């Protein structure tokens with residue numbers, strides 16, 4: 001069975017969701033397309049959205065990564081406007097949202113009710129309380145490399161329901177099989193069960 005990589009930036013990794021680079025031609029495999037907070041260009045926003053629309057095809061699994069980032073210099077209000085527009089786009093096309101969030105979890109939660117689609121926080125590595133609040137609001141959490149060595153995150157992962165979970169490599173250079181191995185130990189299930197669960201979760205979010 002597959003070691004599905006929910007969010008990555010390396011071309012030709014299958015199976016998984018490749019995060020399309022700016023202005024790139026979509027691949028024949030699954031990808032996501034979005035405007036990352038750092039890529040917001042206020043002077044050409046409409047063009048950025050037109051471009052996105054033109055690139056949303058059958059292989060486009062999700063809108064994103066998009067979201068809010070307190071370390072990016074783009075004004076917060078503008079970040080929120082661009083995030084909201086992408087939520088509406090996801091509603092229009094019936095695609096889940098892959099969310100990038102840095103120190104803005106409560107603001108992101110406040111947008112939850114605007115979305116008719118699943119919202120997945122990618123690269124989650126924050127405290128239990130933040131995870132609890134996200135889960136309470138029906139977010140999914142995607143975990144990456146830090147799970148391999150961060151003990152507090154392993155504890156958090158223990159309490160994340162299996163049907164709210166994804167695994168990813170993001171920008172990190174490591175083999176995702178290692179992560180499946182680790183998570184199957186933490187969750188006390190077999191790797192096959194974990195793989196099967198991820199497939200089911202993908203089906204669930206695909207169907208809204």
Ligand SMILES: [Zn+2]
Pocket residue numbers: 007008009019065170171
């Ligand atoms: Zn990423």
